Amino acid sequence: MISSKPAHLQGVYDVVVAGGGPAGLGAALAAREAGAERVLVVDREKEAGGILLQCIHAGFGLHHFKEELTGPEYAGRVLREALEHGVDVLSDAYALDVLPDKRIKLMSAEHGVTLIEARAAVLSMGARERTRAAIRIPGARPAGVLTAGFAQRLVNLQGCLPGRRVAILGSGDIGLIMARRLTLEGVEVVGVFELMPYANGLNRNIVQCLRDFDIPLHLSTTVVQVHGRERVEKVTVAPVDDHLKPVLSKAWDVPCDTLLVSIGLIPENELSRQMNLRLDPVTNGPVVNSAMETSRDGVFACGNVVHIHDLVDFVSAEAGLAGRWAGLAAQGRRPPEDNVRLSAGENVGYCVPHSLSTEREHTVYLRVRKPMEQSVIRLSSSDGRFTVDKKVRYVFPAEMINLKVGPRMLQNFHGDALRIDVLPR
Amino acid sequence: MLCARRSLRSRGLVARPAPVTMPELLDVVIIGGGVVGCAIARELTRYRLRVCLLEKxxxxxFGTSKANSGIIHGGHHSDPRSVKGGLEWEGNQLWDALAADLGFGFKRIGELTIALSEADLPVLENLLSRGRAKGVTGLEMWTAEHVRAAEPNLSQDIIAALHAPTTGVVNPYEACFCLAESAVRNGLDLRTETTVLGLSLADGIWAVDTSGGTLHTRFVLNAAGLFSGDIAALAGAPALAIHPRKGEEYLLDKRLQGHITRVIFPCPSPVSKGILVIPTYDGTLMVGPTAHSVEDPLDLTTSAAGSDEVFSSVQRFAPGICPRDVIAQFAGLRAAADGDDFVIGPTSQKGFINIAGIQSPGLTAAPAIALRVVGLLRDEGLGLAPRDDFAPGLPAPVHFMSLSTEAQIELAERDPRYRRMSCRCEFITEGEILDAIGRGAKTLDGIKFRTRAGMGRCQGGFCAARCMELLARELDIPFTDVTKRGGGSWVAIPRLTGVAQEASHD
Structure with a gap:
């Protein structure tokens, strides 16, 4: 364990970061590199690193570190980098509130409840998993219905198992990873059931976690009933029709003692709501400009708290941006104004950031609503006089699209709003 | 870790372990630890009696009470000619004192019974005159404008509403915990995970065979809810038919806090109060319940049909409410007796008293039922000598997040248990979890219903492992022995490292 707790907290910090996962640690490092003197990361776990610490599989870091790392290795690297650059990392602590004057109320096992001053703040609280209730799976409420991430914690951090015979609802990446992990632990994984006609996780996970282990993936199929009084005894699953309605006449029972739910993540915005930040109803994260600044001056956000990423590498890239601007903001330098609002159009669920500048280079992250082959990403002005197309081979909701947008691309654009559509070619 | 337990016990926070044998004769055995059994138990501990409460x-x-809507009804809904009609208003008036004594949350937030058409108006008028005849205070007809001003998020189609300021909300399980804890502090012998297997009467003494041994008592109170028919049969009392009637409820995200601020009833039909919008004591909105008869007294399943029924019904008068905001769903079973009234009274079996068929407004009526049962016991010959050392109150639990910043700083400085956030959705500190364990929580649900940890948006995704670690430490049990709610509701098992280990756990 890399330990580094600051012996005492300073009265004033340039940047305080809420959440010490890869987003927060990356932002803290970038803030230091941008010249911020005193940077503090607050993390609620005993050891900073975030959810990566329970992701003991490999596959992280191919973009950011140009090599394949496990989750704890990736977390260890970003933590070490932050510490080597003089970031204070306070683990076993919790950011309770960011007051309007940017004082931050902290709770810490070592320091109790304290108020510290911050010139800028970064929100990087990550995400939580959607639960069974979010999709209202009918049936009984026994023990044994749990999110895939909680199961991952049980296995990889607590050293125990969630059950002996497991069904998985949803083909999100965590569920796929857990299908393999549990199989390796000797647990029988009876199948993965996905409501949509396509998988929701990365293709490499479908191959490496399911196919390689002969775990069946049932597309267009969902759990329609949970059975069991004290503990799950079985689930009833049924195929769904074109309107995603279960066809109960074709339902069948799957005996199991555990149902893992892997149906996606939601940004964790308890703190953002408390601060009354503007939130995007689609991402459920804060609305941010091209410097990753939220609706409150000097408060930045990055990582899964803004929108859900597939790869931690892109979280690190986004964190670099947020942290740099937070570091500069702490030194009195405001990010330049954006001059264009960005909106999601046809077959685009959302795009982040929510605004940009025609003067600078940006990476716009977006996600499509439905898969499409041979498509084109189109940027257009509201009057339709400006359009620019970028061809893409195929797009999936499960794979975030990174779109480089810069002054050259927008040289003929005049206006204050750009729309992004993903259209068939 | 034994030290931690000992210290809890020395502070009187853990119930004394029940003795293996109890040779002495009890005065009263109460079967069933729902809100009714707990209210009776606490009322009886005011007297010099030996009382034991058995809960399976x-x-x-954790039975019907847990899934209750948590409404303290205004007093005007039930027919005054029925048993429940009288106890509803009487009970309603007892809740302020009870909440003040025991320190649980209770708010009289008022209710509106709404009219969506002219045809509804006579029903509201009838409720109004019925309530006034009972003496229910403050009932008032509101115009459409008045309703809109008070509840702007209700449908614009509402033409009038009956306002009852006497309606309140509580957390039903919290009321149970507080009543039971108060009773235990005043001498109640509370035995959970104890099932009644047989009842026999000889020479005026009842032998109660339980999964934990045999008890002898003069009186047996049958407050077994859904199972009171079975208990009556064991006692050889006249048949008591209990018909489980299921109600599904859907709890919504707290982002809707304040969307609706009063309990909203649709215009009632002759058979049902309808599907309601309930701002719970904690500020989350709950919608439900359905009302459908089922055969199985253990069937707590929710259904797609139930969800559709709840939302389509509620959206007629509260259009801003939608299934997208559901964070939890559950079902409860009302224990309805023939005739749909409460069955309270002695039976042909001397000393065996039924308190059965307690459906809505049972929670409201519970404190009044308790008083009535004390009266019945007196009539049946039980001597009631008041104790002079009865302590009505309970130490107030800490709600860390509702403290001022100064108070939080001071408390965390003084007590390091309040330096860790255990539940990120409801903001529950480790200190509050430990307090709940000290007060009797033995399971994840025990913690959840005492503190709200695990009840929020993430439904335990974050706090469950923390709570399991704390339970394991405080109760000195392995992590994998922690259950969701006792019995076979295990959460995790040890790694399958060998055949022996696997077999040992089966």
Whole structure:
């Protein structure tokens, strides 16, 4: 364990970061590199690193570190980098509130409840998993219905198992990873059931976690009933029709003692709501400009708290941006104004950031609503006089699209709003 | 870790372990630790009596009471000619004192019974005159404008509403825990996870065979809810038919806090109060319940049809409410007796008293039922000598997040248990979890219903492992022995490292 707790907290910090996962640690490092003197990361776990610490599989870091790392290795690297650059990392602590004057109320096992001053703040609280209730799976409420991430914690951090015979609802990446992990632990994984006609996780996970282990993936199929009084005894699953309605006449029972739910993540915005930040109803994260600044001056956000990423590498890239601007903001330098609002159009669920500048280079992250082959990403002005197309081979909701947008691309654009559509070619 | 337990016990926070044998004769055995059994138990501990409460679940309130809507009804809904009609208003008036004594949350937030058409108006008028005849105070007809001003998020189609300021909300399980804890502090012998297997009467003494041994008592109170028919049969009392009637409820995200601020009833039909919008004591909105008869008294399943029924019904008068905001769903079973009234009274079996068929407004009526049962016991010959050392109150629990910043700083400085956030959705500190364990929580649900940890948006995704670690430490049990709610509701098992280990756990 890399330990580094600051012996005492300073009265004033340039940047305080809420959440010490890869987003927060990356932002803290970038803030230091941008010249911020005193940077503090607050993390609620005993050891900073975030959810990566329970992701003991490999596959992280191919973009950011140009090599394949496990989750704890990736977390260890970003933590070490932050510490080597003089970031204070306070683990076993919790950011309770960011007051309007940017004082931050902290709770810490070592320091109790304290108020510290911050010139800028970064929100990087990550995400939580959607639960069974979010999709209202009918049936009984026994023990044994749990999110895939909680199961991952049980296995990889607590050293125990969630059950002996497991069904998985949803083909999100965590569920796929857990299908393999549990199989390796000797647990029988009876199948993965996905409501949509396509998988929701990365293709490499479908191959490496399911196919390689002969775990069946049932597309267009969902759990329609949970059975069991004290503990799950079985689930009833049924195929769904074109309107995603279960066809109960074709339902069948799957005996199991555990149902893992892997149906996606939601940004964790308890703190953002408390601060009354503007939130995007689609991402459920804060609305941010091209410097990753939220609706409150000097408060930045990055990582899964803004929108859900597939790869931690892109979280690190986004964190670099947020942290740099937070570091500069702490030194009195405001990010330049954006001059264009960005909106999601046809077959685009959302795009982040929510605004940009025609003067600078940006990476716009977006996600499509439905898969499409041979498509084109189109940027257009509201009057339709400006359009620019970028061809893409195929797009999936499960794979975030990174779109480089810069002054050259927008040289003929005049206006204050750009729309992004993903259209068939 | 034994030290931690000992210290809890020395502070009187853990119930004394029940003795293996109890040779002495009890005065009263109460079967069933729902809100009714707990209210009766606490009322009886005011007197010099030996009282034992038997509960088959791992905690009090874990049957029908836990799934109750949590409404203290205004007093005007039930027919005054029925048993429940009288006890409803009487009970309503007892809740302020009870909440003040025991320190649980209770708010009289008022209710509106709404009219969507002219045809509804006579029903509201009838409710109004019925309530006034009972003496229910403050009932008032509101115009459409008045309703809109008070509840702007209700449908614009509402033409009038009956306002009852006497309606309140509580957390039903919290009421159970507090009643039981108060009773235990005043001498109640509370035995959870104890099932009644047989009842026999000889020479005026009842032998109560339980999964934990045999008790002898002069009186047996049948407050067994859904199972009171079975208990009556064991006692050889006249047949008591209980018909489970299921109600599904859907709890919504707290982002809707304040969307609706009063309990909203649709215009009632002759058979049902309808599907309601309930701002719970904690500020979350709950919608439900359905009302459908089922055969199985253990059937707590929710259904797609139930969800559709609830939302389509509620959206007629509260259009801003939608299934997208559901964070939890559950079902409860009302224990309805023939005739749909409460069955309270002695039976042909001397000393065996039924308190059965307690459906809505049972929670409201519970404190009044308790008083009535004390009266019945007196009539049946039980001597009631008041104790002079009865302590009506309970130490107030800490709600860390509702403290001022100064108070939080001071408390965390003084007590390091309040330096860790255990539940990120409801903001529950480790200190509050430990307090709940000290007060009797033995399971994840025991913690959840005492503190709200695990009840929020993430439904335990974050706090469950933390709570399991704390339970394991405080109760000195392995992590994998922690259950959701007792019995076979295990959460995790040890790694399958060998055949022996696997077999040992089966």
């Amino acid at each position: 679940e791992c905690d009090v309130g």
